[in-house]
Amino acid sequence: MLPCMCGNFRRTSRALTQLYETALRPIGLRATQLTILQVLGRTGEVSQGQLGEMLAMDSTSLTRTIAIMRRQSWLAERPGKDRRERRLRLSSAGEAQLGRAMPVWEKVQSRLRRKLGQQAWNDLLQLTHQVTGLVTTKGDSL
Amino acid sequence: MLPCMCGNFRRTSRALTQLYETALRPIGLRATQLTILQVLGRTGEVSQGQLGEMLAMDSTSLTRTIAIMRRQSWLAERPGKDRRERRLRLSSAGEAQLGRAMPVWEKVQSRLRRKLGQQAWNDLLQLTHQVTGLVTTKGDSL
DNA sequence: CCATGATAGATGCATATACACATAGTTTGG
DNA sequence: CCAAACTATGTGTATATGCATCTATCATGG
Numbered sequence: 001m002l003p004c005m006c007g008n009f010r011r012t013s014r015a016l017t018q019l020y021e022t023a024l025r026p027i028g029l030r031a032t033q034l035t036i037l038q039v040l041g042r043t044g045e046v047s048q049g050q051l052g053e054m055l056a057m058d059s060t061s062l063t064r065t066i067a068i069m070r071r072q073s074w075l076a077e078r079p080g081k082d083r084r085e086r087r088l089r090l091s092s093a094g095e096a097q098l099g100r101a102m103p104v105w106e107k108v109q110s111r112l113r114r115k116l117g118q119q120a121w122n123d124l125l126q127l128t129h130q131v132t133g134l135v136t137t138k139g140d141s142l
Numbered sequence: 143m144l145p146c147m148c149g150n151f152r153r154t155s156r157a158l159t160q161l162y163e164t165a166l167r168p169i170g171l172r173a174t175q176l177t178i179l180q181v182l183g184r185t186g187e188v189s190q191g192q193l194g195e196m197l198a199m200d201s202t203s204l205t206r207t208i209a210i211m212r213r214q215s216w217l218a219e220r221p222g223k224d225r226r227e228r229r230l231r232l233s234s235a236g237e238a239q240l241g242r243a244m245p246v247w248e249k250v251q252s253r254l255r256r257k258l259g260q261q262a263w264n265d266l267l268q269l270t271h272q273v274t275g276l277v278t279t280k281g282d283s284l
Numbered sequence: 285c286c287a288t289g290a291t292a293g294a295t296g297c298a299t300a301t302a303c304a305c306a307t308a309g310t311t312t313g314g
Numbered sequence: 315c316c317a318a319a320c321t322a323t324g325t326g327t328a329t330a331t332g333c334a335t336c337t338a339t340c341a342t343g344g
Contacts, residue, residue, distance in 0.1 A: 001267060001268075001271045002177065002180070002181075002271075003180070003251075003267075004162075004176070004177060004180060004247065004251070005158060005251065005254060005263070005266065005267065006155075006158040006159060006161070006162040006173050006177075006250075007173070007176070007177035007180070008266075008267060008270045008271065008274075009151065009154055009155045009158050009270060010155050010158075010159065010173060010174070010177070010330095011177075011197055011198045011199075011270075011274055012151055012155075012198075012270045012273050012274045012277075013148075013151045013152050013154075013155040014197075014198050014199055014331075014332090015198040015273070015274050015277040015278050016147060016148040016151050016152075016273070016277060017148060017152065017331090017332090018277075018332080019148070019277050020146075020148040021332085030299065030300085031148055031149070031152060031300095032152070032299080032300065032301095033299095034146070034149070035144065035146060035148075035149035035152070035153075038144070038145070038146060038149070039144075047322080047323095048322075048323065049321090049322060049323080055153055055156075056153045056154075056156050056157040057153075057156055057300095057301075057302095058301070058302055058303075059322075059323070060301095060302080060303080060322090060323065060324070060325085061300070061301045061302065061303095062301095062323095063323065063324060063325085064299080064300080064301085064324095065299080065300070065301090068298095068299070082309075082310070082321090082322080083308085083309060083310090083322095084307095084308065084309050084310075084321070084322040084323065085322060085323080086322085086323070105146065108148075109145075109146070109147065112147060112276075112277075115276050116272070116273065116276065120269055120272070121147070123265060123269060124147065124150075124269050124273070125143060125145075125147065125150060126143075127262055127265060127266050127269070128150045128151060128153075128154045129143045129144075129150065129154075130258070130262070131154050131157070131158070131258065131266070132150075132153055132154045132157050134254075134257050134258065135154075135157040135158060135160075135161050135254075136157050152300095156301075156302090159301090159302090160302080163302085172329065172330085173330095174329080174330065174331095175329095189292080189293095190292075190293065191291090191292060191293080199330095199331075199332090200331065200332055200333080201292075201293070202292090202293065202294070202295085202331095202332080202333085203330070203331045203332060203333095204293090204331095205293065205294060205295085206295095206329080206330080206331085207329080207330070207331090210328095210329075224291090224292080224339075224340070225292095225338085225339065225340090226291070226292040226293065226338065226339050226340075227292060227293080227339095228292080228293070
């Protein structure tokens, strides 16, 4: 058991990413890309900066990932009233890709949930969410 | 709260990585590199493949990280009896770097533990370890 | 001992990701 | 209305990471 919380999370993320990406490989989707499709599917149109905040990801990092997803025609964008903004949403091809991904994703989720047990599963979703909130809160004394 | 366990872990990893790397930046150490120093400090000499297994990381990915750390002279290596293997250990400069990193790391760990509470902290270390084990076990029905 | 198949690590390629810095557009005090 | 400060995103650069594939070794059955 690594004593470092960060090292632990990074290791588990690598393991989970391999699990999910192995399942998603046949439909040509990476873990990050699935997350973006899922978030946009829920929220509708958001700016790149808002998306970065929701994902705890540097919004300039999203520039490259979005470019890749646009090449696949999964995303549509338009400028906002503030013309510096890129407002992003799923294209119809993006909705279709999300539709192909969901059954695969649900199967992986289910198998993992069964292995872990409902209690540990719920605890993990809650705790990881809590940590993200604690760590990303502005002005915290961390 | 993202519904995807993988997406959740990846997001929390990004947040934690920023927290830890901000603290480690003054001594010029990345999160992955700290983990490798800590593991080698504990285990002594191991092969690249063994290290990859301990970190749930593709051992060929380690080739590049190890090269970077060797440029900093933090690692020493020698071939094993099996001459395909690279057996790795900390150099004295690596031990010194680990020594510089530990107080910084402990401070970040403490602050986060205080914020989270001892119970959540322990639960997280245990649960993340469990997930890693479940997901990386060979021949699992996942 | 040798041909075969298996394994450890190296390399090419692609994505993920952060940060520093450059740019364009916005906001605001005067 | 304008200059200064601020903000959203793009770009250059570096590390992180996985997979396919290649090479050097090793292990094993004849």
